[in-house]
Amino acid sequence: MRIGLDIGGTKIDAVAVAPTGQTVDRVRVPTGFGAEQVVANTLQVIDALRGRTGTTPTAVGIGIPGLIDHETGWVRHAVNLGLSEVALGPLVAEHVGLPVQVENDVNVAALGAAQAMHLDGAHAYLNIGTGLAAGIVVDRRLWRGARGNAGEVGHIPVLADGPPCVCGQRGCLETVASGSALAAAWPGHPGTTATEVFDSADAGDPAATAVRDRFVAGVASAVRILVVTVDVDSVVIGGGLAALGERLLLPLRADFDEAARSSPFVASLGLSSRVLLAPLDQPLAALGAAHLAPESAVTTA
Amino acid sequence: MRIGLDIGGTKIDAVAVAPTGQTVDRVRVPTGFGAEQVVANTLQVIDALRGRTGTTPTAVGIGIPGLIDHETGWVRHAVNLGLSEVALGPLVAEHVGLPVQVENDVNVAALGAAQAMHLDGAHAYLNIGTGLAAGIVVDRRLWRGARGNAGEVGHIPVLADGPPCVCGQRGCLETVASGSALAAAWPGHPGTTATEVFDSADAGDPAATAVRDRFVAGVASAVRILVVTVDVDSVVIGGGLAALGERLLLPLRADFDEAARSSPFVASLGLSSRVLLAPLDQPLAALGAAHLAPESAVTTA
Numbered sequence: 001m002r003i004g005l006d007i008g009g010t011k012i013d014a015v016a017v018a019p020t021g022q023t024v025d026r027v028r029v030p031t032g033f034g035a036e037q038v039v040a041n042t043l044q045v046i047d048a049l050r051g052r053t054g055t056t057p058t059a060v061g062i063g064i065p066g067l068i069d070h071e072t073g074w075v076r077h078a079v080n081l082g083l084s085e086v087a088l089g090p091l092v093a094e095h096v097g098l099p100v101q102v103e104n105d106v107n108v109a110a111l112g113a114a115q116a117m118h119l120d121g122a123h124a125y126l127n128i129g130t131g132l133a134a135g136i137v138v139d140r141r142l143w144r145g146a147r148g149n150a151g152e153v154g155h156i157p158v159l160a161d162g163p164p165c166v167c168g169q170r171g172c173l174e175t176v177a178s179g180s181a182l183a184a185a186w187p188g189h190p191g192t193t194a195t196e197v198f199d200s201a202d203a204g205d206p207a208a209t210a211v212r213d214r215f216v217a218g219v220a221s222a223v224r225i226l227v228v229t230v231d232v233d234s235v236v237i238g239g240g241l242a243a244l245g246e247r248l249l250l251p252l253r254a255d256f257d258e259a260a261r262s263s264p265f266v267a268s269l270g271l272s273s274r275v276l277l278a279p280l281d282q283p284l285a286a287l288g289a290a291h292l293a294p295e296s297a298v299t300t301a
Numbered sequence: 302m303r304i305g306l307d308i309g310g311t312k313i314d315a316v317a318v319a320p321t322g323q324t325v326d327r328v329r330v331p332t333g334f335g336a337e338q339v340v341a342n343t344l345q346v347i348d349a350l351r352g353r354t355g356t357t358p359t360a361v362g363i364g365i366p367g368l369i370d371h372e373t374g375w376v377r378h379a380v381n382l383g384l385s386e387v388a389l390g391p392l393v394a395e396h397v398g399l400p401v402q403v404e405n406d407v408n409v410a411a412l413g414a415a416q417a418m419h420l421d422g423a424h425a426y427l428n429i430g431t432g433l434a435a436g437i438v439v440d441r442r443l444w445r446g447a448r449g450n451a452g453e454v455g456h457i458p459v460l461a462d463g464p465p466c467v468c469g470q471r472g473c474l475e476t477v478a479s480g481s482a483l484a485a486a487w488p489g490h491p492g493t494t495a496t497e498v499f500d501s502a503d504a505g506d507p508a509a510t511a512v513r514d515r516f517v518a519g520v521a522s523a524v525r526i527l528v529v530t531v532d533v534d535s536v537v538i539g540g541g542l543a544a545l546g547e548r549l550l551l552p553l554r555a556d557f558d559e560a561a562r563s564s565p566f567v568a569s570l571g572l573s574s575r576v577l578l579a580p581l582d583q584p585l586a587a588l589g590a591a592h593l594a595p596e597s598a599v600t601t602a
Contacts, residue, residue: 121447122446122447144532145423145531145532145533146422146423146532146533146534147532147534147570147571148532149528149529149532149570150530150531150532151530151532152529152530152532153529153530155529155566155567156525156526156529156530157522157525158459167564167565167566167567168563168564168565168566168567169560169563169564169566169567221458224457224458225457225526225530226530227450228450228453228454228456228457229451229452229453229454229457229526229527229530229531230446230451230530230531231445231446231447231448231449231450231451231452231453232446232447233447233448259470262469262470263468263469263470264468264469265456265468265469265470266456266468266469266470269448269450270448
């Protein structure tokens with residue numbers, strides 16, 4: 001049995017996965033804030049799963065939003081969780097006496113999507129949340145790249161003299177195709193911005209339509225970059241804004257189909273059938289964390 | 302011993318490579334035009350190498366510019382060579398009684414660059430010729446992608462309402478950063494366009510400076526897309542326009558350094574040290590063809 005944890009901004013979602021791939025148990029606890037609370041709650045949820053399943057797990061995988069050193073298991077920064085330079089992997093490994101692996105949350109969600117959706121070969125998981133980033137999985141294993149930056153398509157500049165991006169550049173894809181981009185273009189109620197923009201666009205509001213269409217074109221651009229550069233077999237749309245569901249998927253596919261009509265090259269890519277929605281009813285990040293390759297895990301000294 | 306052929310527009314460049322990786326012989330013959338001539342000259346150059354080296358090769362690899370089905374060894378189209386639907390791999394395999402692999406010329410050059418430059422891990426070979434395309438190599442093996450389109454960064458649209466591209470889209474990177482893009486922006490003497498543009502820019506011509514700077518920015522954009530999407534360790538600049546040498550490399554690096562000054566993210570990528578020039582004095586494509594993985598080769602029935 002393997003344990004996978006998704007340490008999110010508000011809750012820790014943890015699953016126990018059998019060798020068959022079956023999720024046998026799931027526990028959720030509040031995350032807390034700061035190193036002391038987050039580590040304590042992490043250990044507590046692992047102990048709870050061990051007690052409930054009555055079996056000894058063989059490995060623990062953890063996904064967390066922030067800058068992670070996956071080789072050492074240290075969390076460099078996880079601003080939303082109040083973590084900075086925390087030896088999360090070694091601390092958990094010492095407590096549970098098991099190999100522990102710590103990874104970026106988008107990467108574990110990409111692995112989880114591959115498991116849940118039975119995707120072999122190469123695929124990308126495009127996470128559209130506050131930011132925009134992709135995780136790349138090849139044969140159910142993470143492709144991190146040479147320096148851990150694979151899939152960082154959100155920081156490709158696409159608009160000359162575009163709005164400033166958190167990364168210090170201007171006009172990055174993330175300033176067009178992300179939750180924060182929608183919030184900036186449609187100030188109002190944070191958290192419901194995407195739905196409001198899409199509702200207003202559907203009701204015929206021209207400003208909302210322009211904001212929505214620009215957002216969809218940006219997501220389409222990210223998908224195309226992933227397909228022509230890495231040539232992943234599929235791009236799975238995930239993250240908070242994947243809750244838009246077909247309201248996002250259908251205009252995306254319309255965008256690809258329109259481009260295919262004027263370009264035999266684009267037509268040959270078959271983009272429409274290669275873009276998929278992540279299943280919203282499964283804990284993809286926790287599931288993916290349970291499937292991190294144990295051979296690169298941190299162990300106790 | 303393995304034989305590698307680079308079937309180019311004017312000549313076939315062929316090498317014999319020892320198991321140590323050493324190039325032991327090299328032969329060049331004119332390519333000819335059309336299926337009959339190209340196949341005959343291909344067989345002739347292989348026979349010549351076999352005769353001269355006096356040893357029996359174990360495999361033959363062929364690089365050719367065009368649309369290739371690497372699984373069957375068929376050349377779908379190679380317009381500049383007058384080839385359409387030619388069973389090149391099977392024909393050569395039948396003649397020489399050896400496994401034969403046929404691959405796109407940019408991909409074999411990418412493999413050859415990895416060999417010649419001793420590049421392990423992941424790298425991209427960005428071929429700037431008439432067009433713009435990259436080959437991606439991971440641990441000295443080609444990463445073709447799910448459908449053979451990996452590295453097709455030339456057909457990422459970057460300019461809204463930009464000039465029409467041969468692929469049917471508008472404003473692709475190839476319409477900015479390629480030999481054909483320079484020729485369109487600086488009509489004059491085909492073949493020497495790049496040198497003329499760079500010479501005129503160096504002499505202070507503002508129009509030439511604008512053309513050069515736009516070209517360099519386009520190449521920089523292609524490098525950045527490869528680095529943040531695939532996260533290759535290095536991007537090797539190759540193809541005809543790599544002959545510009547430091548006249549291209551230095552402004553590219555200046556572009557990266559300027560972007561790094563305003564963006565901690567770009568600074569963390571270390572782009573300047575990750576962009577390299579391909580060695581011009583080695584037959585990279587023929588060398589790479591000799592290193593194609595033989596297990597996926599076409600054999601005689």
